Amino acid sequence: MSYFLGIDAGGSHCRARLVDAAGTVLGSGEGGPANAAIGIDALRAVLADTMAQAVAQAGLAAEQRPGVRIGMGIAGIRRPGISDALSATDFGMGPVAFASDAEIAHLGAHGGGDGAILILGTGSVALLRIDGQAVMIGGYGFLVSDEGSGAALGLGAMRHALRALDGRAQGSGFSDAVSARFGHDTAQAVAWMARATPRDYGALAPLVMDHAEAGDPIARSIVEDAAGHVERFVDTIAARGWHAVRWSAGWPRAWCHGCGCGR
Secondary structure, eight states: OOEEEEEEEOSSOEEEEEEETTOOEEEEEEESOOSGGGOHHHHHHHHHHHHHHHHHHHTOOGGGGGGEEEEEEETTTTSTTHHHHHHTOOOSSSOEEEEOHHHHHHHHHHTTSSEEEEEESSSEEEEEEETTEEEEEEOOOTTTSOTTSHHHHHHHHHHHHHHHHHTSSOOOHHHHHHHGGGTTOHHHHHHHHHHOOHHHHHTTHHHHHHHHHTTOHHHHHHHHHHHHHHHHHHHHHHHTTOOOOEEEESSOGGGSOSOOOOO
């Protein structure tokens, strides 16, 4: 019997689902960040653990595992060397196909056909397929890309909190809530930033949204700036000929104002 194991590995979570040939879910697994930025050894470890959870839950015996076909969608797999290193890894099961997280999202949305998707999670990326040819927009990684993402919202929050502590910006309940996580101490904040991942910055995004909804002007400006980047994503997609975009966002779609995408 054939089995199929799908992996969605992103900046905050890694998820696995094992199904049989009829599509019945037999097992699942979940792990932490599993994008290419964490390094190949750490990435292998998260992938292996997440897959092991799904296989164990399904109760597959050792002799059944070579019959498991694996498909992995991994954020940042376009980085040089990542795909080659993973291809050389023995995961103890059947053949493995690798793609980016955007490619598997596009496959789920459009079933392999032409169309466009926009992902707004820890990071951000758009993928279009036009006459069978894939075109990627953004997705170059934090800090130079990921506009409109949860990590970008968190970065904006940190910048404002540090400026408020310096006296370069007016303090508020919003800046206090952010800096309180570091004891209102810039040295602690700098130490945190030295080791912070996009997921860590993304964890601040709900705080930004809460204060924006409550009317804090700085929090609103951070969210509105992110919404502007989302609009530019959609405008760029539309300029390529796609006017209906399937997208997934970690923050309220109401903030994406005026883009005209209707979603």
